[in-house]
Amino acid sequence: MTEIKTKVTRLEGDRVKLEVEVPGQEVRSEVDHTIRHLGKDVKIPGFRAGKIPRAVLVSRFGKESILSQTLQDALPKWYEQAVESASIKPIDKPELGEVQPLEDQDQSYSFEATVPVQPRVALGKYTGLEVEKDVVEVTDQEVEGPIERLRKRMAEPEPVEGRPAAEGDYVVIDFEGFIAGEPLEGGAGKDYMLELGSGTFIPGFEEKIAGMEKGQSKKLKLTFPDDYQPENLAGQEVEFNVTVKEIKELALPEANDEFAAESSEFDTIAELRDDIRQRMTTARETAAENLFRERVLDQAAEVGEVEIPPVMIDSRTGQLKSEFMMALKDNGLTYEQYLEQAGVPDTDIEKNFREQAQKLVKEDLVLEAIAENEGFSVSDEEVEAEIRRKAVSMNYDPDELIRKTRKAGREALVRESLLRRKAIDHMVEKAIPVLKKAAGVEEEKAAEEEKAAEKLIKP
DSSP: OOOOOEEEEEETTEHHHHHEEEEEHHHHHHHHHHHHHHHHHHHOOOTTTOOOOOOHHHHHHHHHHHHHHHHHHHHHHHHHHHHHHTTTOBBBEEOOOOOOOOTTTSOEEEEEEEEOOOOOOBBOOOOOOEEEEEEEOOOOOHHHHHHHHHHHHHOOOEEESOOOOOTOOOOEEEEEETTEEEEEEEEEEEEEEEETTTTOTTTTTHHHHHOOOOOOOEEEEEOOOOOSGGGGGGTTTEEEEEEEEEEEEOOOOSSHHHHHHHSSSOSSHHHHHHHHHHHHHHHHHHHHHHHHHHHHHHHHHHOBBBBOOOHHHHHHHHHHHHHHHHHHHTOOOHHHHHHHHOOOOOOOOOOOHHHHHHHHHHHHHHHHHHEEEEEHOHHOOOOOOOOHHHHTTTOOHHHHHHHHHHTTOOOOHHHHHHHHHHHHHHHHHHOEEEEEOOOTTTTTOOOHHHHHHHSSSOO
């Protein structure tokens, strides 16, 4: 491919003018491509498909028609080559000057385009920033959280005597429900084990059983909630005859070496506690580091000055909304269903997307400006390594992902992402951490601890 010539002139309002000259050799190459493409489908007596001489095809379609088709097909490609040659980043469609017809296959062709490009950023201070960083701390009490959940998982309900049922107990009951004196369909059970306080039954059912003793029977008069499903029971008064046949409580195993060996991969309770502490510490250190990086970027973006074109915010808003709707779809919801369940208008959601988009666009622009200011670059080898890393994390064939990324022309996106990462790595490396204890460092979030505990339990 012969390199096209591009002259770049900066205009006001974050626009550039491209003056492009396509060499005659490249023009002829595109004309030949057009002729070959036309020859694939045409049938001319006496010639095999795909073997029709060039002169015959030119005669059949006409020189002007072929040149016109060539220009129509090649102009977008020539524009992309000019953009790459000029090292600019368009943010919207170009405004082409008067497009002259292609008159000769052996002569150069010229065109002009006015292109809106990314705005320039006036960077503020971005190195040596003093930024708060959370101090990681894991207390003995927090380590006991997963231990206690493991103990409950290993516990077995055992009968208790001499006291009434209380919240947290397991009761074995017989029950039968009636509405207006008629048996409630599906509202009866025998030897049913119920955990009091679990919220398994309608409000009031479990609360009224608390305080009952073994062998005691009782009538419970209750009302189905107004939003109960099925709707025909919503708001209906119901009466349950309940007999408590047995009361049980969880007998928790002692947190000792035997317990550790049965519930985890470790032989001693000390090793189990050490592992839990290390897992929690690692998770919190990762979270603290990620939060520190966010704070560094926030501070650098806050002092950077840039006027963001609306088209960039519109584009990122649309991207965020599309990703959100795809996530909803994966969870079996439509956007309309989400709005109804959340009880918020579409305008509020749209406003949130736009605010997030504006923040993200500014951060990207600031990072790219820092990368340019520092002279950072990303090699082809780094791009390939990043694609391979992603493939491994996705459990995908690396060579296949590289092929698809190249075919889709997405290598530039990977390169830009790596460039921004280098910029933020540079800022973080030069930042001055101001250590502080995180506000309200408490027990690890229940969901995270539950997940960690799950990993400790033997299959």
